Amino acid sequence: MMFFLRNRRVSTHQKSVIPSGTWRIFAEGGAEGSATAFRLSAALSFTLIFLAPLAAPAQAHFDGARAYEYAREFVGIGPRWPTSPGHAKAEAFLRDHFQRDHDQLEEDTFTADTPIGSVPMCNLIVRFPGTKPGIIVLGTHYETNYPLRNINFVGANDGGSTTGLLLGVADRLRDEAGHAPGKKLQGYSVWLVFFDGEEAIQSWSRSDSTYGSRHLAAKWGRDGTLNQIKAFLLADMIGDKDLDIQRESNSTGWLVSLVSDAAKKLGYQRYFFQQSMAVEDDHLPFVERGVPSIDIIDLDYGPNNSYHHTAQDTMDKISAHSLTIDGDVFMETIRLIDQR
Numbered sequence: 001m002m003f004f005l006r007n008r009r010v011s012t013h014q015k016s017v018i019p020s021g022t023w024r025i026f027a028e029g030g031a032e033g034s035a036t037a038f039r040l041s042a043a044l045s046f047t048l049i050f051l052a053p054l055a056a057p058a059q060a061h062f063d064g065a066r067a068y069e070y071a072r073e074f075v076g077i078g079p080r081w082p083t084s085p086g087h088a089k090a091e092a093f094l095r096d097h098f099q100r101d102h103d104q105l106e107e108d109t110f111t112a113d114t115p116i117g118s119v120p121m122c123n124l125i126v127r128f129p130g131t132k133p134g135i136i137v138l139g140t141h142y143e144t145n146y147p148l149r150n151i152n153f154v155g156a157n158d159g160g161s162t163t164g165l166l167l168g169v170a171d172r173l174r175d176e177a178g179h180a181p182g183k184k185l186q187g188y189s190v191w192l193v194f195f196d197g198e199e200a201i202q203s204w205s206r207s208d209s210t211y212g213s214r215h216l217a218a219k220w221g222r223d224g225t226l227n228q229i230k231a232f233l234l235a236d237m238i239g240d241k242d243l244d245i246q247r248e249s250n251s252t253g254w255l256v257s258l259v260s261d262a263a264k265k266l267g268y269q270r271y272f273f274q275q276s277m278a279v280e281d282d283h284l285p286f287v288e289r290g291v292p293s294i295d296i297i298d299l300d301y302g303p304n305n306s307y308h309h310t311a312q313d314t315m316d317k318i319s320a321h322s323l324t325i326d327g328d329v330f331m332e333t334i335r336l337i338d339q340r
């Protein structure tokens with residue numbers, strides 16, 4: 001991602017660590033209340049111990065460590081700007097990964113008309129069919145920035161972290177669908193898209209940027225796919241150790257609320273939407289065609305954003321913990337969209 005406008009809203013970074021209101025009720029009850037609360041909680045624990053084997057297992061956290069490991073392997077390819085050998089390796093990495101797992105992979109190859117002439121590009125689309133008609137699309141870009149080709153820019157956060165995140169989401173979806181051939185997700189189909197050509201080739205403009213998403217949104221507009229998309233969730237630069245995801249103001253209101261609800265439900269609200277800004281990114285071609293879309297992005301990367309688009313964007317700046325938060329919120333958002 002490149003271009004953004006800051007709308008300075010209230011900048012309150014609450015770093016509250018109280019996980020939930022449960023214990024406050026006990027704490028505020030006074031001595032007598034506490035004794036009652038203790039008896040109640042002991043009785044409750046007793047009941048829960050015996051009911052536990054009958055209850056459905058709690059949903060485990062998203063495996064952010066595994067997503068981080070995917071990102072580390074992927075970023076290890078090195079710079080992957082369009083036309084570079086690293087780009088071909090990045091495509092092959094994703095192709096091999098999904099072929100190995102026998103997923104429904106489509107390679108959407110096209111030629112982009114850029115300031116340096118015609119550039120071959122490739123979006124990768126992985127489909128997980130669901131029982132319900134309709135599609136939820138999760139996207140990221142995977143390539144690195146062409147203008148930064150001489151500074152060993154590896155885009156650990158910018159392109160790498162969210163590629164790892166979606167590889168982790170794919171693992172989770174395979175588990176949920178149940179692995180056997182022909183098995184489906186309970187709910188809408190989920191498609192993962194790895195976009196090429198998000199970054200500008202020369203300098204950011206609407207015609208020199210988001211090549212992959214503009215191509216795919218136009219194609220899906222022509223063949224009717226867009227009408228089936230219930231929501232498009234874009235992930236960009238959210239591997240940052242110091243996670244503070246902004247409320248992106250071109251995004252669709254109800255979808256922003258839903259992601260906010262998911263974050264609150266999981267106790268992650270302090271990482272989400274404390275500031276607001278408008279960002280131009282791969283969601284815009286979908287927003288413009290009326291697809292409910294959100295850009296889930298953290299554009300505050302390093303002191304004064306100094307890691308963004310610099311050789312400083314390396315794996316030590318991102319964390320498995322942030323990817324766990326992202327993955328949990330994406331999976332919960334999918335559930336909330338299914339229930340809508």
Ligand SMILES: [Zn+2]
Pocket residue numbers: 001002145158199309
């Ligand atoms: Zn970028």
